[in-house]
Amino acid sequence: MNIAIVGLGVIGGSFAKGLQAAGYNNVYGIDVSESTLKTAVNQGMIKKGFVEANDILQDMDVIMISLYPNQIAPFVEQYKNILKDGSILTDVTGVKAAIIEKVSKVLPSTVDFVFAHPMRGSEKKGIIGADHTRFIGANALITPIPTNKEASLQLIEKLYKEIGFDQVTRVSPGKHDEQIAYVSQLMHVLSVAVVNSQQASEETLTFAGNSFQELTRIADINGELWSELFLNNRTALLTSIEHFETELNAMKLTLADNDEDELKKIFKQATSKRREWY
Template sequence: MITKDTRFLIVGLGLIGGSYACALSKQGFHVDAIDLQQESLDYAKAQGMIKHGATLGNELIQQADVIILAVYPNAILPWIKQHQSLIKTNALLTDVCGVKQGIVEDVQAILRSDLEFIASHPMAGKEVSGVQYADDTIFHNANFIITPTGNNTISAIECMQEFAELLGFANISILDPMEHDKMIGFVSQLTHAIAVSLMNTNDNTHLVDYTGDSFRDLTRIARINEVLWSELFFMNKDILIREIEDFVAEINHLKNTLQNNDEKELKRLFVQATERRKLFDR
């Protein structure tokens, strides 16, 4: 249960970590932060997002009731290994990572028995990074996914549901880590792969003065953090490769439809896409 006495520690003050800090501090919660960049900590403190910040923060770790690991995927397990001896008994840990398999089980396998790690994924963001772009409104009407395992307690799941509600998420779902990664491989990673591939198709920079909304909408997420997304793609590569193969098959079907002058099938594809897209406008 989250109360006004709950102390939050955010490890990693990027866009999501900073937006979490902004949302929680606005509601009167005590929020501390650890980040390798002193400039990020100074900015967050000046903006009233956090009470205290440190680049190491052993004391902050000892005081935290809820620790949010808003760091790159490959940094989660090493951070816990290095710092879990400092964490107070019964503290709850969570993350913001876009891939769960290979993280959740590994963390839970090495975690102290008096601590609990429950993974979660805020389906929100921007095409920019850094605490200076923190914006708590990105969570409003967004989706939030909790990915518990059999090692998690009901109380931890309920705590994360309460946490998501506090931040303004409109839809809160519970998936196991494998279901999450299958879903995210399609709705997030494949879409980023398509946007990146579209921008890398020939040299299209000379078209900047001629594009309309359709091109800008399709390629907005091609402004990508190459370090973060390389980790995410490789961690989920088997699922993502299958999604890419399915997409290539569909593109080839559309190409063959044109080559065969099959107007009826082309219209059917358009109608099917339109009907499916309507479901996302609810």
């Protein structure tokens, strides 16, 4: 089986390493950077690297597109005429419905596209951050579309499991986006808003403890990527922010009213819900 990884950044590079480690010998890399490809070959991540997708794509059975969200549909459109019949494409994007809509408009019927979301990001960028062990124990989501063949879905699920993912769950694109807006994108919104607060200063660290450090970690954000992720999911994200604000306002009210009983009730609910999860 010939596998191409398109885009050897931190995620693509990690997949390449993971697939090699899992025993796949025919993993090829496609990247705009010659030096990235050289690094990938030298580190044994890929068998060979190509700057021109045209030179290799027609021989690939699986094509994992690890590009920025807005680059995926244009990539498919550009190379749709050379894709091997029956080949399986897949992505690693953190939003689904908008990407599926764009890709579906250009996808040839001779290939299958399994939309997937490996859930283990990184603040790092580029191939130097690639490390397949990051996926060990991580979860992934697959968002099937009506045209997917069951065999294609199962192949991608198998590859994920083989490189260390724990749970690989199928979920509808709409539900994916709604939940990701809540559990991931909202966290980034909050972290960024905290760091950008006018209260932030050079002295902040004199006062800060663990919780501030943890909560602001993801404010060191890849803005190029996350602006695309946010805007491709902006309706769901705005809804998540509104649900959050409902709870924020409830807490503000207890402060304004000096209402200890209500505040304790709110804390009790949070404690009990958090403990159900972890």
